[in-house]
Amino acid sequence: MPSSSPSPLLIENCRHVATFDDTGRELEHCDILVEGPRIVAIGPGLRQSRQLPPDIPCIDATGHLAIPGLVNTHHHLWQVLTRVMPSTQHFTLFNWLLTNYEVWKHMDPEAFRVGATLSLAELLLSGCTTASDMQYLYPQTQTVELIDEEIAAARDLGIRFHPTRASMSLGVDDGGLPPMVLVESPDRVLEDYERVLSKYHDPSDFSMLRIALAPCAPFNAREELFRETAVVARRHGVLLHTHLAETPDENDYCMEKFGCRPLEYVCRLGWEGPDVWFAHAVQLNADEIRRCAESGMGVAHCPSANARLGSGVAPIPAMLEAGVRVGLAVDGTSSNDCGSLLAEARVAFLLHRATWGVDSFDARDALRIATRGGAAILHNPKIGRLEVDCAADIVLIDENRLELAGGSSLDPLAALVFCGLQRPVDYTIVNGRIVVERGQLCRVSESTLVRRANEATARLVGRENP
Ligand SMILES: [Zn+2]
Numbered sequence: 001m002p003s004s005s006p007s008p009l010l011i012e013n014c015r016h017v018a019t020f021d022d023t024g025r026e027l028e029h030c031d032i033l034v035e036g037p038r039i040v041a042i043g044p045g046l047r048q049s050r051q052l053p054p055d056i057p058c059i060d061a062t063g064h065l066a067i068p069g070l071v072n073t074h075h076h077l078w079q080v081l082t083r084v085m086p087s088t089q090h091f092t093l094f095n096w097l098l099t100n101y102e103v104w105k106h107m108d109p110e111a112f113r114v115g116a117t118l119s120l121a122e123l124l125l126s127g128c129t130t131a132s133d134m135q136y137l138y139p140q141t142q143t144v145e146l147i148d149e150e151i152a153a154a155r156d157l158g159i160r161f162h163p164t165r166a167s168m169s170l171g172v173d174d175g176g177l178p179p180m181v182l183v184e185s186p187d188r189v190l191e192d193y194e195r196v197l198s199k200y201h202d203p204s205d206f207s208m209l210r211i212a213l214a215p216c217a218p219f220n221a222r223e224e225l226f227r228e229t230a231v232v233a234r235r236h237g238v239l240l241h242t243h244l245a246e247t248p249d250e251n252d253y254c255m256e257k258f259g260c261r262p263l264e265y266v267c268r269l270g271w272e273g274p275d276v277w278f279a280h281a282v283q284l285n286a287d288e289i290r291r292c293a294e295s296g297m298g299v300a301h302c303p304s305a306n307a308r309l310g311s312g313v314a315p316i317p318a319m320l321e322a323g324v325r326v327g328l329a330v331d332g333t334s335s336n337d338c339g340s341l342l343a344e345a346r347v348a349f350l351l352h353r354a355t356w357g358v359d360s361f362d363a364r365d366a367l368r369i370a371t372r373g374g375a376a377i378l379h380n381p382k383i384g385r386l387e388v389d390c391a392a393d394i395v396l397i398d399e400n401r402l403e404l405a406g407g408s409s410l411d412p413l414a415a416l417v418f419c420g421l422q423r424p425v426d427y428t429i430v431n432g433r434i435v436v437e438r439g440q441l442c443r444v445s446e447s448t449l450v451r452r453a454n455e456a457t458a459r460l461v462g463r464e465n466p
Helices: 077-082 093-104 109-125 146-157 186-200 223-236 248-258 262-268 286-295 303-308 316-322 341-356 363-377 412-418 446-464
Strands: 008-018 026-035 038-043 058-060 064-068 070-072 128-135 160-167 212-215 240-244 276-280 298-301 325-328 394-398 427-430 433-437
Touching (some): 008 394, 008 412, 064 363, 070 325, 070 341, 070 363, 077 128, 077 146, 093 446, 109 146, 109 433, 109 446, 128 146, 128 427, 146 160, 160 186, 212 223, 240 262, 248 262, 262 286, 298 316, 325 341, 325 363
Parallel strands (some): 008 058, 070 128, 160 212, 212 240, 240 276, 276 298, 298 325
Antiparallel strands (some): 394 427
């Protein structure tokens, strides 16, 4: 099927439409008309005013709230196969990683494919239409083409995908964290950047696939690779991504190895600018927040993973106040261990209120970083809002569901965050195509996926615990 079919779709009679446009308009009783990948009209009575044919493909959205598809800005899709692993449940980041590495080193292409499919399916069911991913796991027993597995999974499901060709190049023998079997040489990584970019990167409007480059973190990627990656990314006009300032351990590591804090370290290597986004940034101080705002670096906020690993609460209200671009992310599902981006918005909302007070963060702040914030991080102005000529990435939620009853008649948009959803969204539409319908994935069998995932997990963990 072509990726930009001009076929129309009328989403008729939405009770509410939260546009997340520049003025934050929230409309009532509107239709949304889609042609191909884009929204061409939003307003009441479009069937009549546009003289649309009676048999136009149509979703009856009576009683539904329409929001822009959510944007996930950081993930490790395969990690879903090792979520809730008992041996990691009580660890902070470094010990959690060291334990997981011993299992992840056995990952194979089938496990990557099924893990990616499962994680992306969870995102679609929670209203996410664009996902980034940081695929840094390339066991030396496998070929470099593991990122191809997740790209294929995204295509199968119909989600918009912004994966990063990530890597670990500093192993335990050289002062890094991962075992050497998970370490790639910088030359191999640089060579594969060219392969992945030329094979997959599509910078066009309404692109379903864009690539970014991502040495994993200061404690597992070589200095020269950080430097070289910035050069390659700027030559190709693609974005740069890494983990940064996640834990006090990382601060200590960088002070000891490099004589400075993590942000200063990567900035010295050329990583300062609006084409850079960092995952976590929990440990940024006031000067560093100001530097990110002034230089334009973005932050992927991962509140559940930060809480789960005891890393702390990222100072997001202060970042937003300073003008830092902030997006939301579930992070890898071994540290979340829930793959719902809408649930993540609720966690962010609650954590910031618990930490900084009730006036620090509201429901619309949480949804705004999950939509417009993510779009800004990924430099994609076509997503994250419902406006004419933007991508038809649209999520519909029936307001008449049990968990929203009462509240949805008062403030249905806030209810998504205050109440949370107990079941999947009703419709997820990506680039004008319906990929979740009545709460069900359209393109894969959920029961088959669960069986394959459980088999992959048993195979992986069984190797460690025969
Ligand atoms: Zn991560």
